[in-house]
Structure formats: C-alpha cells, structure tokens
Amino acid sequence: MLNLAIIGGGPAGLTAGLYSTRGGLKDVVMFEVGMPGGQITQSSEIENYPGVFREDPPITGMELMEPWVKQAMHFGLKHQMSEVISISKEGDIFKIKTDSGEVEARAVIVATGSKPKKAGFKGEDEFFGKGISTCATCDGFFYKDKEVAVLGGGDTALEEAIYLSNICKKVYVIHRRDKFRAAPPTIERAKKRENIEFILNATIKEAYGNEMGLEGIIIEQEGKIIDLKVPGLFVFVGTEVNNKVLKKEDGSFICDVNENGEVIVDLKMHTSLKGLFAAGDVRVDAPKQVVCAAGDGATAGMEALHYIQEHFDD
Amino acid sequence: MLNLAIIGGGPAGLTAGLYSTRGGLKDVVMFEVGMPGGQITQSSEIENYPGVFREDPPITGMELMEPWVKQAMHFGLKHQMSEVISISKEGDIFKIKTDSGEVEARAVIVATGSKPKKAGFKGEDEFFGKGISTCATCDGFFYKDKEVAVLGGGDTALEEAIYLSNICKKVYVIHRRDKFRAAPPTIERAKKRENIEFILNATIKEAYGNEMGLEGIIIEQEGKIIDLKVPGLFVFVGTEVNNKVLKKEDGSFICDVNENGEVIVDLKMHTSLKGLFAAGDVRVDAPKQVVCAAGDGATAGMEALHYIQEHFDD
Numbered sequence: 001m002l003n004l005a006i007i008g009g010g011p012a013g014l015t016a017g018l019y020s021t022r023g024g025l026k027d028v029v030m031f032e033v034g035m036p037g038g039q040i041t042q043s044s045e046i047e048n049y050p051g052v053f054r055e056d057p058p059i060t061g062m063e064l065m066e067p068w069v070k071q072a073m074h075f076g077l078k079h080q081m082s083e084v085i086s087i088s089k090e091g092d093i094f095k096i097k098t099d100s101g102e103v104e105a106r107a108v109i110v111a112t113g114s115k116p117k118k119a120g121f122k123g124e125d126e127f128f129g130k131g132i133s134t135c136a137t138c139d140g141f142f143y144k145d146k147e148v149a150v151l152g153g154g155d156t157a158l159e160e161a162i163y164l165s166n167i168c169k170k171v172y173v174i175h176r177r178d179k180f181r182a183a184p185p186t187i188e189r190a191k192k193r194e195n196i197e198f199i200l201n202a203t204i205k206e207a208y209g210n211e212m213g214l215e216g217i218i219i220e221q222e223g224k225i226i227d228l229k230v231p232g233l234f235v236f237v238g239t240e241v242n243n244k245v246l247k248k249e250d251g252s253f254i255c256d257v258n259e260n261g262e263v264i265v266d267l268k269m270h271t272s273l274k275g276l277f278a279a280g281d282v283r284v285d286a287p288k289q290v291v292c293a294a295g296d297g298a299t300a301g302m303e304a305l306h307y308i309q310e311h312f313d314d
Numbered sequence: 315m316l317n318l319a320i321i322g323g324g325p326a327g328l329t330a331g332l333y334s335t336r337g338g339l340k341d342v343v344m345f346e347v348g349m350p351g352g353q354i355t356q357s358s359e360i361e362n363y364p365g366v367f368r369e370d371p372p373i374t375g376m377e378l379m380e381p382w383v384k385q386a387m388h389f390g391l392k393h394q395m396s397e398v399i400s401i402s403k404e405g406d407i408f409k410i411k412t413d414s415g416e417v418e419a420r421a422v423i424v425a426t427g428s429k430p431k432k433a434g435f436k437g438e439d440e441f442f443g444k445g446i447s448t449c450a451t452c453d454g455f456f457y458k459d460k461e462v463a464v465l466g467g468g469d470t471a472l473e474e475a476i477y478l479s480n481i482c483k484k485v486y487v488i489h490r491r492d493k494f495r496a497a498p499p500t501i502e503r504a505k506k507r508e509n510i511e512f513i514l515n516a517t518i519k520e521a522y523g524n525e526m527g528l529e530g531i532i533i534e535q536e537g538k539i540i541d542l543k544v545p546g547l548f549v550f551v552g553t554e555v556n557n558k559v560l561k562k563e564d565g566s567f568i569c570d571v572n573e574n575g576e577v578i579v580d581l582k583m584h585t586s587l588k589g590l591f592a593a594g595d596v597r598v599d600a601p602k603q604v605v606c607a608a609g610d611g612a613t614a615g616m617e618a619l620h621y622i623q624e625h626f627d628d
Contacts, residue, residue, distance in 0.1 A: 015364045015605065022362055022455050024480025048336055050329045050608045051378055052365055053385035064365055071367035075455070137616060141336050141389070162623055166338025189623065267581065267599040285581040287613045291329065294364045295609025299601045302451060309476055309503065 001104045004304050005096050006030040006077075007084050007245055008111035010038020011290045012280025014068060015297030016109045016304070017077035023305045029078045029105075031098065036072070036079060037065035039113060040290050044129050045142060049290050058142075064290070084245045087254060089273060092311065106312050107275045107304045110263065111297060112242035114281040114288070119151055119237050121217075123207030131214020132207060132233050135288065136160040140167050143232040149174055149217060151204060152236035158182040158190045160236055165193045172228060174199045174219060199226070207233060241282055258284050269300040275311070277304055315418045317626075318618050319410050320344040320391075321398050321559055322425035324352020325604045326594025328382060329611030330423045330618070331391035337619045343392045343419075345412065350386070350393060351379035353427060354604050358443050359456060363604050372456075378604070398559045401568060403587060406625065420626050421589045421618045424577065425611060426556035428595040428602070433465055433551050435531075437521030445528020446521060446547050449602065450474040454481045457546040463488055463531060465518060466550035472496040472504045474550055479507045486542060488513045488533060513540070521547060555596055572598050583614040589625070591618055 003025050006013045009032025017030050030036070040046065043061035047053060052064055073079065082098035087108055089095070094105045116134035118124055124132060133139040140148075140163060148168050150161045153175035159182075164171045173190070178200045180187050190196055202221035209215040216229040241261040246253045256264040256272040262285075263271055263278040271278050279296035281288050286296075317339050320327045323346025331344050344350070354360065357375035361367060366378055387393065396412035401422055403409075408419045430448035432438055438446060447453040454462075454477060462482050464475045467489035473496075478485045487504070492514045494501050504510055516535035523529040530543040555575040560567045570578040570586040576599075577585055577592040585592050593610035595602050600610075 011364065018362060018364060019451070019603075023451065023477060024454075047385070048332060048612075049365065050325065050332060050385065050612075051363065051382040053381045053388070055388070067367045068365040071361070071364065074367070074369070137333070137337065140338075159620070163337060163619070166623075185624070265581070267579070267597075283581075287609075287616055289333075289609075289612050289616075291605065291612050292609040295601075295603075295606040298362075298364075298603050298605050302601055302603075305477070306473070309480075310499070 001093075001106065002027045002029050003105070003308055004028045004107045004109065005094065005103065005105035006109045006111060007087070008032060008038075008113060008280070009034070009036035009079065010111060010113055010280060010293065011040065011068070012113070012293040012297035012300070013109070013111035014072040015294045016111060016279055016301035018072040018075060019298045019301030020305050021075035021077045023302065025305050025308065026076065028076065029080050029103070031080050031082055031084045031096070033081055033083045036069045037062070041065050042129050043138070046138070046290070047141070048138065086247065087245050087276075088248070089254065089275070092275070094275065106308050107277070109277045109279055109300045109304055110246060110282055111279045111300070112245060112282050114239050114241045114286070116235065117238040117240055119204060119235050121204040121206055124235070127207050127209055127214045131209060131231055132235060134235055136163045136234055137289065139232070139234075140164050143168050145169050146232065147172070147230050148232035148234065149228060149230045150234045150236065153177060153180045153182065154236065154238070155182045155186055157236035158186045160234060161196055162190055162193060164234065165195050169195065171196045172199055172230065173197070174202050174204060176203050177201065202226070243282060262286070268303050269296055270303065275307055315407075315420065316341045316343050317419070317622055318342045318421045318423065319408065319417065319419035320423045320425060321401070322346060322427060322594070323348070323350035323393065324425060324427055324594060324607065325354065325382070326427070326607040326611035326614070327423070327425035328386040329608045330425060330593055330615035332386040332389060333612045333615030334619050335389035335391045337616065339619050339622065340390065342390065343394050343417075345394050345396055345398045345410070347395055347397045350383045351376070355379050356443050357452070360452070360604070361455070362452065400561065401559050402562070403568065403589070406589070408589065420622050421591070423591045423593055423614045423618055424560060424596055425593045425614070426559060426596050428553050428555045428600070430549065431552040431554055433518060433549050435518040435520055437523075438549070441521050441523055441528045445523060445545055446549060448549055450477045450548055451603065453546070453548075454478050457482050459483050460546065461486070461544050462546035462548065463542060463544045464548045464550065467491060467494045467496065468550065468552070469496045469500055471550035472500045474548060475510055476504055476507060478548065479509050483509065485510045486513055486544065487511070488516050488518060490517050491515065516540070557596060576600070582617050583610055584617065589621055
C-alpha cells in the first residue's frame with residue numbers, strides 16, 4: 001500500500017514528490033512513463049522561472065529540469081515508469097490501475113497536465129520549440145521588436161495576439177474563417193491594435209526554416225499562396241486536458257471537472273473527492289507556467305501529507 | 315500614472331514584476347522599503363525551492379534571491395524604496411499613499427506577506443535562522459533524526475509538531491498552559507505519537523548557543539528550571555498578516571479579508587476589488603512557501619496585465 005501516488009512527472013508532480021517526501025512521508029511513488037521533467041524539457045529557452053536566470057543564451061528546459069529531478073528524488077520519492085490507466089476509490093483507499101498491474105494508495109495527486117492541440121501543417125513538429133510555440137507568455141519576449149504570426153480565432157488566440165502586440169513589432173493573425181469565435185470585446189481590442197494584421201479565410205500549409213529555427217510560413221488564402229517571413233509562430237487551436245485517468249467506465253469523472261474537463265480545485269488543491277488532489281495544468285484556471293505548476297505541486301504535496309496524517313494515523 | 319503598483323519586494327512581488335514587465339507592460343513599480351528579496355533572505359538554508367538545489371551545504375536564502383532580483387529587474391521593473399501607507403480606489407484609479415508622496419496606478423498587486431509573531435525570550439532574534447525557525451515544512455528536514463522543541467499550543471503548533479515527529483527523533487512541545495487551544499482531534503493525534511513529549515505550564519526563558527547556532531533552551535516549568543539541549547526550536551505563537559496598507563481610516567478594508575485579516579482571493583489571485591490582486595503570504599490559505607508565493611506572483615502579474623489590457627486599452 002502506497003501512502004501517496006503522484007500521477008505525472010512534470011514540475012507539478014516532481015514538486016509534490018519533493019514536498020511530501022521531505023516532510024517525512026514514506027512510500028510515495030510518481031508514475032510517469034517517460035523521463036521526468038514534463039513538457040518544459042522540450043523548450044529551448046526559458047527565462048521566466050524565478051531565480052534561475054541566464055541572460056544570453058537563456059537556459060533550456062532540460063537545464064532547468066535536470067537539478068530539479070535530482071532534488072525531487074533526493075528525499076525518497078520513487079519513480080515508476082508505468083502508464084496509469086485509471087484511478088478509483090473504494091472506501092478510504094484508491095486503486096491505481098496501470099499497464100503493469102494495480103496498486104493501492106491512501107492519497108493521490110493528479111498532475112497529468114494538458115496538451116496544446118496541433119494544427120496539422122507540415123513542419124509543425126519539426127519547428128516546435130524552434131520558432132513555433134503554444135505559449136505567448138513563455139516565448140513572446142524572445143521576439144521583441146520582431147514580426148510574428150498567430151494561428152487561431154478563439155479567445156486565447158486573440159488575447160495572446162494582443163499580448164504579443166505589446167512586445168512584437170507586428171503580429172499577423174491567421175484564421176481559417178472570416179469570423180472569430182472570441183468574445184466581441186476581445187475582437188474589438190485586437191482590431192484597434194495598429195500592429196495586428198488579420199489574414200482571414202487562410203490556413204497554414206507549411207512551416208520552413210533551417211537548423212537555427214523557423215524562417216517563415218506558407219499560407220493559403222482563398223486559393224492564393226502567401227510566403228510570410230516570420231521567425232515566430234504561435235499556434236492556439238485548442239487545448240486537451242489530460243484527464244482520462246479520472247474517467248470512469250461510464251464516461252463520468254471521479255471528481256468534479258468543468259465544461260473543458262479541467263479538474264475543479266480550491267486554493268489548497270483539494271478536488272471534490274477526499275484524498276484526491278490536483279496540481280498544474282490539469283486543474284481549472286491553470287496559468288500554464290512552470291512556477292505556477294510547481295507552486296501547486298508544493299501545496300498539493302503538503303495537503304496530501306496532512307490528509308494522510310489526519311485520516312490514517314499510524 | 316503607473317500601469318501597475320506592486321506592494322512588497324519578496325518572491326511574490328518580484329515574480330509579479332517579472333511577469334508583467336516581460337509581458338510588455340510599462341510603468342510597473344515595486345514598492346519595497348528595504349532590499350528586495352523578502353523574509354527568505356534571512357534563511358541560512360533552503361533546499362525545497364524546486365530546481366535550485368545544492369546538497370551540501372544547501373544554498374542560502376541570499377544565494378537564491380540574488381539572481382532572482384536581477385532577473386525580475388531585467389525586463390523593466392522599477393524599484394521604489396518608499397513605504398506604502400495606504401491604498402484607495404477612486405473611480406478606476408488607485409491612489410497609493412507613500413511616505414514620500416502619492417502616486418496613481420491602474421492596477422495594484424499587494425504582496426506584503428505576513429510576519430510570524432515573536433515569543434519574546436532572550437536569544438530569539440540572535441538564533442533566528444540558526445536553529446530557531448517558524449516553519450517546519452522549510453526547516454524540519456535539517457533536523458532529521460535529531461531532537462527538536464516546538465513552542466506553542468494552537469493548531470499550527472500541534473500540527474507542525476506531528477509533522478516534525480515524522481522526521482525528527484523526538485519532539486518536545488512546550489506550552490505555557492496545561493490545556494491546548496488546538497482542535498481536539500489534532501491534540502489526540504499529537505498525544506498518540508510516541509516521540510512527542512509535552513512540557514506543560516512552561517515558558518522559554520532563554521535560547522543559547524554559539525556562532526554555529528542554537529545549542530539548547532532554558533525552560534521554566536512551575537518554578538523549576540529545565541535545560542533542554544536541542545539544536546532546533548520551532549516557534550508557533552501566531553502570525554500577523556501585513557495588511558495595513560489595505561485598511562481604511564475607519565478600520566475596514568478596501569477588499570474582503572477573512573477573520574485573520576488574510577485577503578480573500580480566487581485561483582486567479584483576484585480580490586473582491588476590481589484591479590486589486592493579492593499574492594503570497596498575505597492571501598488566504600497561503601502555504602507560506604517561496605515557490606507558492608512565486609506562483610501566486612506570476613498569476614497575479616499575468617492577471618493584472620490582462621485587466622489593464624481589458625479596461626484601459628490604449
């Protein structure tokens with residue numbers, strides 16, 4: 001029987017592991033199929049994780065996470081490379097079904113994150129993290145006074161375009177329709193920005209560049225081909241929350257989630273199911289920043305420890 | 315007119331400054347009378363800030379905050395060494411009254427933190443950070459398999475004593491009465507721990523040690539003197555929230571606070587007053603950890619930026 005099962009090995013899961021094991025909790029296992037570190041390890045530059053700063057070149061996601069993983073494992077956290085299939089609770093005990101068998105745990109922290117959806121054009125994978133980004137807050141500043149493109153027409157796409165317009169020289173917004181799904185005031189604000197230009201009824205065919213990164217994108221607009229030379233492209237075509245481990249066979253969830261499938265938590269990262277905590281991008285209102293996920297993980301780790309002390313005193 | 319006034323220069327305030335200025339916001343000023351860095355700079359050892367890890371000796375609070383301050387200022391954050399006296403809102407504009415005049419701002423992030431209360435015995439200041447701590451989560455692990463003392467009789471004192479009993483060989487709980495203010499189930503759990511020993515009707519007269527740190531404490535119990543040789547003492551005699559900048563002349567607050575004076579926020583760090591955000595230990599349910607304060611600061615910085623974009627488009 002585990003004390004605590006942590007599902008996911010990104011910044012949230014690792015920090016939950018650090019805090020719970022450093023707090024003296026034994027039998028804490030982090031389930032992560034791949035190498036621990038999370039999405040951020042694919043990032044070539046990070047300069048907004050507080051306290052870790054190198055001006056030029058900025059540190060990479062790998063450089064950030066390497067000591068982090070070491071630190072998290074230092075206090076007794078164990079890593080199991082199994083894929084978690086589902087979580088259920090029977091009485092006071094959670095059952096974690098994995099691809100290599102079932103384990104029991106007294107408490108669970110779900111830190112499985114979310115995934116930006118892909119648009120599906122040629123070169124999207126190749127230049128991801130080398131000019132193609134899904135996070136303006138993270139990467140916008142690297143294109144200060146340069147021209148960038150944004151793909152998408154929803155609230156996030158337009159809000160991020162406005163955000164980028166404060167930093168970049170020019171922002172092209174590429175959208176496959178001539179109407180936006182975003183809220184009308186957001187559309188108005190985007191239209192008022194002089195350095196935002198709309199390319200409507202258009203799709204991206206291809207991203208191209210060299211080993212240094214993205215150089216431009218090929219756009220098709222109503223049959224016509226446009227070659228847009230931009231070093232940065234931000235893709236906002238939706239997000240998928242990695243919540244499937246919380247799904248029951250009947251399709252409902254073991255805890256409350258919102259209409260986007262994000263886990264509902266309070267400020268202490270408690271979900272609606274006692275003993276189940278959520279941390280990082282899988283939760284509602286997640287700012288999708290490494291430091292925020294880490295803060296969540298610390299909170300969830302401390303709260304899980306407290307929950308176990310209270311309910312299973314031994 | 316400032317875009318954003320940040321009150322407080324600890325991890326929360328600095329991170330709010332980093333995120334808002336890196337997001338392209340101009341005229342962002344952080345008000346902090348002393349050197350930026352916050353309480354944590356007084357800490358001699360920190361090993362639970364994720365990603366920044368040195369095994370032996372652990373890094374100091376100063377070492378953690380030095381690059382952090384540099385990073386926060388790098389994107390245009392300004393530091394004003396004025397003491398903020400009060401904040402008020404007139405129409406859409408905040409007025410920040412300081413000891414060197416009044417400034418206006420479109421949005422405000424309050425990140426003034428909280429202060430552990432002092433017990434008032436001799437040597438308490440001298441050995442603070444060198445054996446005397448007010449945070450078991452932060453410092454408990456440094457006393458793994460050693461004997462420590464806890465001063466206090468409330469919920470926090472007993473919960474932290476239980477936490478420490480998982481890590482330390484023995485935990486003495488010193489309390490000035492023979493009854494505890496803590497919740498009955500917490501008292502029961504503490505009493506069940508074999509390695510917790512209670513020293514009741516007792517007060518600490520003095521903490522002593524050498525330049526290496528604390529060596530022991532002198533306790534007076536019903537007229538009798540006890541010399542308790544412990545390298546660690548955890549003082550939990552209450553917390554004071556630094557909320558006075560939010561107080562109006564009539565004693566009420568400009569935003570909702572709870573019964574302890576902690577600012578009520580949602581997951582996005584919005585307070586009940588539009589344009590006012592809170593981050594770090596000043597808010598309700600604050601886990602009082604550097605990484606959590608930093609996560610709050612990032613969230614508040616992004617939300618303030620978003621608020622300004624939405625309400626003052628120019």
